[in-house]
Amino acid sequence: MHNLTLIKGDGIGPEISEAVLKIIESAGVEINWDIQTAGAEVAELEGVPLPQRVINSVKKNKVALKSPVTTPIGKGFRSVNVQLRKELDLYANLRPCYNLPNIKTRYDNVDIVVVRENTEDLYAGIERQIDNDTAESIKRITRSASERIAKFAFEYALKNNRKFVTVVTKANICKLSDGLFLDSAREVAKNYDLPLKEILVDNCCMQLVQNPNQFDVLLLPNLYGDIVSDLCAGLIGGLGVAQGANIGNDYAVFEPVHGSAPDIAGQNKANPTAMLMSAIEMLNYIGEENAGNRIKQALFQTLCDNVKTADLGGNATCTEFTDEIIKRLNY
Numbered sequence: 408m409h410n411l412t413l414i415k416g417d418g419i420g421p422e423i424s425e426a427v428l429k430i431i432e433s434a435g436v437e438i439n440w441d442i443q444t445a446g447a448e449v450a451e452l453e454g455v456p457l458p459q460r461v462i463n464s465v466k467k468n469k470v471a472l473k474s475p476v477t478t479p480i481g482k483g484f485r486s487v488n489v490q491l492r493k494e495l496d497l498y499a500n501l502r503p504c505y506n507l508p509n510i511k512t513r514y515d516n517v518d519i520v521v522v523r524e525n526t527e528d529l530y531a532g533i534e535r536q537i538d539n540d541t542a543e544s545i546k547r548i549t550r551s552a553s554e555r556i557a558k559f560a561f562e563y564a565l566k567n568n569r570k571f572v573t574v575v576t577k578a579n580i581c582k583l584s585d586g587l588f589l590d591s592a593r594e595v596a597k598n599y600d601l602p603l604k605e606i607l608v609d610n611c612c613m614q615l616v617q618n619p620n621q622f623d624v625l626l627l628p629n630l631y632g633d634i635v636s637d638l639c640a641g642l643i644g645g646l647g648v649a650q651g652a653n654i655g656n657d658y659a660v661f662e663p664v665h666g667s668a669p670d671i672a673g674q675n676k677a678n679p680t681a682m683l684m685s686a687i688e689m690l691n692y693i694g695e696e697n698a699g700n701r702i703k704q705a706l707f708q709t710l711c712d713n714v715k716t717a718d719l720g721g722n723a724t725c726t727e728f729t730d731e732i733i734k735r736l737n738y
């Protein structure tokens with residue numbers, strides 16, 4: 408029996424969480440879930456969007472599965488996602504991005520791993536209003552955070568038989584901050600027998616759109632990592648299928664790349680695949696590889712049988728898609 412935390416989130420969060428829990432349960436994995444809520448409704452009731460009880464639960468259980476929590480745009484509380492990553496020092500955001508079967512995309516054989524620094528850069532939230540017409544944000548980059556994420560990228564590359572790492576910056580413009588990130592990657596690379604390639608983020612976006620197969624592991628500071636991973640999600644069928652994980656030395660939180668998708672919330676239209684793929688990685692992480700593989704096979708078979716949600720051009724609801732995966736678990 409595993410003790411794990413589920414952070415339910417809002418928007419489409421509750422729908423896709425329910426779907427994923429049902430699939431994991433049907434696969435026979437015994438999990439004692441500590442179900443925690445976070446977000447705007449929680450803020451109204453408890454005064455803060457991310458109460459200490461959520462952090463304590465993850466600290467106790469070490470591993471969590473999380474669905475998205477809405478971040479108010481341009482006002483309101485700081486992102487719960489960012490806060491959680493900082494509180495638990497989940498410094499590495501890992502987003503493997505590869506084609507799933509029977510999902511029509513512009514390119515075949517995309518297989519890119521995005522490694523995004525998760526704790527600093529413009530996400531440190533150091534902003535100030537100078538006057539009514541002027542605001543500024545500080546882009547904070549440190550050598551220690553840059554070196555540990557570079558080390559993570561190389562270690563991941565080694566363990567997973569990847570061929571090289573490409574560090575992505577705008578070091579020609581942000582000479583000090585991105586310059587430090589780049590310099591740290593170069594230093595770390597000296598300890599590994601794998602090549603480090605370098606590319607500017609604007610060129611990287613163009614190259615990804617024109618020829619994604621040339622990339623292997625991408626190493627990026629926080630903001631570029633966020634943007635480029637949405638681009639990579641687009642290459643494999645959209646946010647509905649893009650998985651992710653936030654990993655630190657002590658804790659790991661698995662969550663899809665996408666946000667809370669308020670435009671489709673509560674309509675039973677959401678694609679649970681991204682969260683399910685994240686959950687499969689979580690199962691592998693806790694030693695339940697067999698169940699993880701069985702769920703992946705069932706998911707792939709469902710897609711091959713052309714059962715798809717609307718974002719992938721199908722007409723299955725979230726619940727129908729989930730039930731079809733469960734049916735195929737025991738084929």
Ligand code: ATP
Pocket residue numbers: 419477478637646647648664665666667668669670671676677678679680681718
């Ligand atoms: P955030 O900045 O909070 O990460 P985002 O900019 O990535 O959010 P999303 O909330 O992920 O934005 O939504 C972007 C678009 O993708 C929306 O049109 C949404 O409906 C769609 N989308 C996101 N996730 C899913 C999903 N699981 N199933 C179907 N459509 C989705």
